[in-house]
Amino acid sequence: xxxxxxxxxxxxIPEGTKMVPVFIMGKKYLVPETLTIQxxxxxxxxxxxxxxxxxxxxxxxxATVYRIMGEHKLYFGLACQTVIKENMVLxxxxxxxxxxKIHDIDNLxxxxxxxxxxxxxxxxxVGCNTCTRACPMDIKVMDYINAAIRGDIEKCAKLxxxxxxxGLCTSRCPAQITHYNVGILARRLTGAKIFKRADxxxxxxxxxxxxxxxxxxxxxxxxxxxxxxxxxxxxxEWEPLDSKEKGWKPQDQRYL
Amino acid sequence: xxxxxxxxxESIKLVEKTRSERVEKAKRGEIFKPLxxxxxxxxxxxxxxxYMEGTKRVVNVGPDKGELFPNELADLLEAHSRINPKDxxxxxxxxxTDVLVIGGGGAGSSAAIMAxxxxxxxxxxxxxxxxxxxxxxxxxxxxxxxQEVDSPYYHFLDxxxxxxxxxxxxxxxxxxxxxxxxxxxxEKLGMMFDKYPDGRMKVRHGGGTCRKRMHSxxxxxxxxxxxxxxxxxxxxxxxxxxxxxxxxxxxxxDENGRCAGAILYNLETEEYIVVKAKxxxxxxxxxxxxxxxxxxxxNHYGATADGIxxxxxxxxxxxxxxxVQYHPTGxxxxxxxxxxxxxEKVRGLGATLLNKxxxxxxxxxxxxDVESACIxxxxxxxxxxxxxxxxxxxVWLDSPMIDMLEGEGTVKRELPAKYIQFIRHGIDISKExxxxxxxxxxxxxxxxxxxxxxxxxxxxxxxxxxxxxxxxRNRLMGNSLLDILVFGRRAGIHAAEYAATYNPKxxxxxxxxxxxxxxxxxxxxxxxxxxxxxxxxIREEVKKKEKTSHYFGTLx
Numbered sequence: 001x002x003x004x005x006x007x008x009x010x011x012x013i014p015e016g017t018k019m020v021p022v023f024i025m026g027k028k029y030l031v032p033e034t035l036t037i038q039x040x041x042x043x044x045x046x047x048x049x050x051x052x053x054x055x056x057x058x059x060x061x062x063a064t065v066y067r068i069m070g071e072h073k074l075y076f077g078l079a080c081q082t083v084i085k086e087n088m089v090l091x092x093x094x095x096x097x098x099x100x101k102i103h104d105i106d107n108l109x110x111x112x113x114x115x116x117x118x119x120x121x122x123x124x125x126v127g128c129n130t131c132t133r134a135c136p137m138d139i140k141v142m143d144y145i146n147a148a149i150r151g152d153i154e155k156c157a158k159l160x161x162x163x164x165x166x167g168l169c170t171s172r173c174p175a176q177i178t179h180y181n182v183g184i185l186a187r188r189l190t191g192a193k194i195f196k197r198a199d200x201x202x203x204x205x206x207x208x209x210x211x212x213x214x215x216x217x218x219x220x221x222x223x224x225x226x227x228x229x230x231x232x233x234x235x236x237e238w239e240p241l242d243s244k245e246k247g248w249k250p251q252d253q254r255y256l
Numbered sequence: 257x258x259x260x261x262x263x264x265x266e267s268i269k270l271v272e273k274t275r276s277e278r279v280e281k282a283k284r285g286e287i288f289k290p291l292x293x294x295x296x297x298x299x300x301x302x303x304x305x306x307y308m309e310g311t312k313r314v315v316n317v318g319p320d321k322g323e324l325f326p327n328e329l330a331d332l333l334e335a336h337s338r339i340n341p342k343d344x345x346x347x348x349x350x351x352x353t354d355v356l357v358i359g360g361g362g363a364g365s366s367a368a369i370m371a372x373x374x375x376x377x378x379x380x381x382x383x384x385x386x387x388x389x390x391x392x393x394x395x396x397x398x399x400x401x402x403q404e405v406d407s408p409y410y411h412f413l414d415x416x417x418x419x420x421x422x423x424x425x426x427x428x429x430x431x432x433x434x435x436x437x438x439x440x441x442x443e444k445l446g447m448m449f450d451k452y453p454d455g456r457m458k459v460r461h462g463g464g465t466c467r468k469r470m471h472s473x474x475x476x477x478x479x480x481x482x483x484x485x486x487x488x489x490x491x492x493x494x495x496x497x498x499x500x501x502x503x504x505x506x507x508x509x510d511e512n513g514r515c516a517g518a519i520l521y522n523l524e525t526e527e528y529i530v531v532k533a534k535x536x537x538x539x540x541x542x543x544x545x546x547x548x549x550x551x552x553x554x555n556h557y558g559a560t561a562d563g564i565x566x567x568x569x570x571x572x573x574x575x576x577x578x579x580v581q582y583h584p585t586g587x588x589x590x591x592x593x594x595x596x597x598x599x600e601k602v603r604g605l606g607a608t609l610l611n612k613x614x615x616x617x618x619x620x621x622x623x624x625d626v627e628s629a630c631i632x633x634x635x636x637x638x639x640x641x642x643x644x645x646x647x648x649x650x651v652w653l654d655s656p657m658i659d660m661l662e663g664e665g666t667v668k669r670e671l672p673a674k675y676i677q678f679i680r681h682g683i684d685i686s687k688e689x690x691x692x693x694x695x696x697x698x699x700x701x702x703x704x705x706x707x708x709x710x711x712x713x714x715x716x717x718x719x720x721x722x723x724x725x726x727x728x729r730n731r732l733m734g735n736s737l738l739d740i741l742v743f744g745r746r747a748g749i750h751a752a753e754y755a756a757t758y759n760p761k762x763x764x765x766x767x768x769x770x771x772x773x774x775x776x777x778x779x780x781x782x783x784x785x786x787x788x789x790x791x792x793x794i795r796e797e798v799k800k801k802e803k804t805s806h807y808f809g810t811l812x
Contacts (some may be wrong), residue, residue, distance in 0.1 A: 039592075157448060
């Protein structure tokens with residue numbers, strides 16, 4: 001488009017950008033230092049099948065482990081979110097074997113017993129905190145496992161809320177826990193059994209099933225376009241941002 | 257330390273200067289004046305890429321022969337099959353099932369769950385991992401008219417207005433009427449909605465809504481929905497078999513012209529697998545990775561229009577397929593994140609858009625196409641865009657307003673994923689604004705289907721972004737997560753019921769043979785192959801050295 005610089009998914013590499021060595025599974029390549037790990041892999045010629053998903057840090061497909069050549073410390077990150085570093089030695093872990101037990105959420109209670117029954121290995125947590133250090137989302141993984149052990153299901157759910165289920169925690173655990181499946185179990189129990197159900201939603205579902213709104217929708221299906229446009233412009237009172245505080249009610253209540 | 261370079265800091269100072277005044281205005285309930293319908297029309301016609309010359313061309317084959325499509329999609333429709341039908345002995349199939357679901361996102365997963373609940377045996381085949389889909393990337397929310405001051409009537413009107421009154425109204429009635437049922441289903445499955453202590457749903461506005469009906473889970477609403485649905489699919493391995501890294505490449509029809517399965521391709525072993533099914537649900541998602549007009553995109557790696565190509569070859573007409581949704585707020589800085597989505601929720605929470613002088617130029621909650629066109633106008637015709645160090649243009653989205661309006665800590669609490677994405681680059685979005693520009697976001701149109709997700713071919717159902725009609729020419733925020741669940745569920749139920757009544761016998765790929773003949777008759781000489789399956793991000797310099805590699809379409 002005129003006047004706008006558009007390059008699809010191709011990163012712009014400013015002239016003079018430093019080329020730095022990275023070691024992909026031990027093999028050396030020179031890449032522009034501004035790239036993410038994912039774009040560096042593509043830059044050198046990889047066509048990604050595994051280890052690439054949303055490319056935006058939310059799907060958990062591109063879990064990556066790296067060291068800086070010559071140093072002892074291990075680092076963890078998402079390939080799509082981590083900018084490369086000079087002398088990075090990296091590998092992706094696109095899949096890691098996990099444990100998941102079949103359950104029926106309707107028939108579970110949000111208790112320590114439930115967690116211990118489905119995932120008894122959490123009791124073997126040695127408290128090393130390696131899971132937390134491996135989390136690319138900065139989640140306090142060990143703390144949520146501890147909350148699960150104690151039966152504080154809601155805390156386990158809230159601490160694990162940002163989990164993208166990439167499995168890096170699981171790859172590091174000496175107690176062989178599949179943390180992220182503990183987390184999702186706790187979240188589903190919290191959503192289904194701890195949070196109060198929305199009464200207004202229940203009422204609305206009953207109204208819909210009883211056919212209350214069918215005549216209104218039928219009207220909208222049948223009116224001509226001009227009339228539809230008129231209703232769009234004239235009938236849509238805009239609910240103010242602070243409606244809850246004000247106890248706002250629309251003037252026209254015919255269609256409620 | 258700020259992650260912004262000095263060149264951008266100068267403009268940020270101007271944004272900071274007007275901030276407290278804007279916050280005061282917002283507190284008084286004063287808003288930047290929304291455009292009238294006439295003004296909307298004008299800005300769209302001049303500045304929305306869909307309306308610009310040279311972005312579309314006529315397609316000369318298939319059921320919509322003679323219609324205009326975006327160039328990048330037209331290329332895929334005028335392309336050869338990946339397979340030669342002669343190579344397949346269809347009397348011997350590798351797998352058989354009642355319902356084959358193609359696609360493992362929110363639509364496919366909810367379809368599989370519902371089909372299985374109706375007693376059908378299901379195979380869910382997906383190109384990448386189960387859950388690798390645009391669903392996980394949806395941030396802001398899901399619409400449902402479940403508040404006392406709202407009703408499906410207003411949800412219907414809002415949806416139609418957003419879609420320029422062109423949406424299929426029966427489908428919109430189904431969408432808005434099922435919405436509370438779907439939200440209630442998710443609640444029961446254990447989704448962690450943002451709620452008040454008494455269980456009431458927290459709801460917000462989205463662009464183009466007259467009532468607050470956006471339900472969310474922080475800014476990870478889609479991710480949360482996908483996690484829950486995938487987890488629930490895994491509770492039924494006896495009924496649902498999941499095949500990952502196995503995209504479909506062609507549909508199969510039977511002796512009566514009904515849909516009866518598909519050919520899958522194992523991306524890892526490179527085998528083709530013939531799957532016979534009594535009913536098929538197409539849930540392959542959208543086309544964002546086609547990078548229309550060179551725009552970046554917010555979409556998942558797999559959003560390459562595969563389902564459109566397969567169903568079109570089998571004879572399904574498309575609607576509104578020339579309509580691309582550009583999301584107004586894609587990242588333009590830092591360079592590593594260009595194109596990534598910044599949820600509309602940021603504007604729903606009160607953040608305004610500002611040009612390089614720190615001035616407002618648009619009502620922040622216009623429908624997406626209008627909002628995008630206004631941003632493009634501000635950066636081009638008016639020349640008020642901010643220039644990044646790599647030469648890109650953008651405008652500011654002033655997220656620090658949110659904490660000032662709604663209290664310290666709101667940004668971190670309501671936008672956790674966005675916060676962490678920017679803090680990785682040294683930018684604290686609760687203190688500094690984000691630089692944004694429109695980005696390819698959504699396929700507004702798609703396969704013809706009815707309100708029960710049935711397509712024009714018996715036995716073939718369609719759900720989610722691959723379908724057309726739900727959103728007309730422009731989708732509202734919060735209607736896509738809703739769309740995938742409403743029509744995923746409907747497709748699952750109807751496909752399972754249909755599968756109990758019909759059993760295909762002889763499988764055929766004759767439609768692929770005919771399509772190839774049509775290409776030939778239209779004089780289309782090309783080495784293009786579709787479906788694309790994976791986007792091609794290999795540099796030309798590298799390709800030149802790959803002397804013994806063969807690319808089939810974009811796949812090596």
